[in-house]
Amino acid sequence: MVLLRGMVGSVNFSASTTHALRATAWLAAHGDGDAVLGREMARKLKIPPDYLSKVLATLARSGVLTAVRGAKGGYRLARAPERIKLVEVVTPFEGTRARSGCLLRPDRPCRDSGACSAHRSWGGVNEAYRAFLEKTTVADIRDQA
Amino acid sequence: MVLLRGMVGSVNFSASTTHALRATAWLAAHGDGDAVLGREMARKLKIPPDYLSKVLATLARSGVLTAVRGAKGGYRLARAPERIKLVEVVTPFEGTRARSGCLLRPDRPCRDSGACSAHRSWGGVNEAYRAFLEKTTVADIRDQA
DNA sequence: GTGATAGTGGATATGTATATCCATTATGCA
DNA sequence: TGCATAATGGATATACATATCCACTATCAC
Numbered sequence: 320m321v322l323l324r325g326m327v328g329s330v331n332f333s334a335s336t337t338h339a340l341r342a343t344a345w346l347a348a349h350g351d352g353d354a355v356l357g358r359e360m361a362r363k364l365k366i367p368p369d370y371l372s373k374v375l376a377t378l379a380r381s382g383v384l385t386a387v388r389g390a391k392g393g394y395r396l397a398r399a400p401e402r403i404k405l406v407e408v409v410t411p412f413e414g415t416r417a418r419s420g421c422l423l424r425p426d427r428p429c430r431d432s433g434a435c436s437a438h439r440s441w442g443g444v445n446e447a448y449r450a451f452l453e454k455t456t457v458a459d460i461r462d463q464a
Numbered sequence: 465m466v467l468l469r470g471m472v473g474s475v476n477f478s479a480s481t482t483h484a485l486r487a488t489a490w491l492a493a494h495g496d497g498d499a500v501l502g503r504e505m506a507r508k509l510k511i512p513p514d515y516l517s518k519v520l521a522t523l524a525r526s527g528v529l530t531a532v533r534g535a536k537g538g539y540r541l542a543r544a545p546e547r548i549k550l551v552e553v554v555t556p557f558e559g560t561r562a563r564s565g566c567l568l569r570p571d572r573p574c575r576d577s578g579a580c581s582a583h584r585s586w587g588g589v590n591e592a593y594r595a596f597l598e599k600t601t602v603a604d605i606r607d608q609a
Numbered sequence: 610g611t612g613a614t615a616g617t618g619g620a621t622a623t624g625t626a627t628a629t630c631c632a633t634t635a636t637g638c639a
Numbered sequence: 640t641g642c643a644t645a646a647t648g649g650a651t652a653t654a655c656a657t658a659t660c661c662a663c664t665a666t667c668a669c
Contacts, residue, residue, distance in 0.1 A: 344568060451588075
């Protein structure tokens with residue numbers, strides 16, 4: 320296995336989640352009210368079109384985007400970017416990977432939450448992660464699109 | 465897709481990494497200097513034996529464990545648990561998943577690191593994660609085994 | 610030395626996320 | 640109404656992590 324020392328230690332999202340974040344950020348930056356073609360977003364963001372379309376459909380079902388079918392259709396943000404939290408964008412894709420947040424037994428709720436210091440500081444990492452997703456909105460990442 | 469609202473927002477490790485953490489914690493708690501059979505650890509920790517043996521072999525190659533072959537063989541911690549950082553246990557398994565830490569473009573180094581506030585606070589999440597792995601040792605998670 | 614034990618490593622199977630392909634449905638517009 | 644367009648969704652392919660199986664090598668006990 321290839322070791323990438325110094326690179327370890329970053330929190331990752333799945334490809335689906337990353338596509339969702341980039342797409343919503345791009346819509347916030349370039350959407351002018353009109354619906355934007357999924358195909359065009361895929362081209363601009365260099366994401367496989369048929370894959371992105373699934374991601375966009377999921378976001379539409381979740382209420383983050385509004386899908387417009389037919390000619391002149393496409394996708395637009397369901398609300399102003401300032402009113403869409405990142406947690407809304409992330410949740411539909413990270414749901415299956417969600418865990419208890421317990422370091423050693425992520426498959427089940429952990430006993431003695433506050434017992435050891437390692438457990439508490441690990442909880443702090445998760446709390447920082449959760450807080451970021453709650454307080455950051457699509458408007459905040461618009462410029463990075 | 466099933467949504468698990470309220471569960472999203474925890475940082476996860478892969479199964480291999482979790483096995484490695486649990487195995488080293490268990491060795492710190494139960495190893496009394498003698499080598500412990502991989503098979504016994506698998507039984508106690510309820511981890512598939514043949515899978516755990518690969519994980520243990522990787523940890524031995526990385527210098528976290530010492531492997532003892534032949535009869536009366538097994539594995540032991542290479543050093544005192546206080547002197548083994550979690551980052552050493554995690555690195556051999558999370559290496560392939562390592563990314564740039566950039567929220568929207570994890571596949572490449574990100575431009576304008578300090579430009580937007582979202583970028584900075586996301587960097588803070590990663591910093592908390594990295595700091596945890598650096599400051600926590602196997603001794604700190606021993607009790608959770 | 611001989612046999613039993615235990616780690617090592619290659620080959621393979623399985624499950625899930627990722628990615629692609631294509632038929633269908635819905636809608637705007639002439 | 641009819642046509643072009645675009646989202647929708649099912650089926651399938653690919654890649655990788657996970658898991659299993661088995662043959663091989665190294666070492667201890669006798």
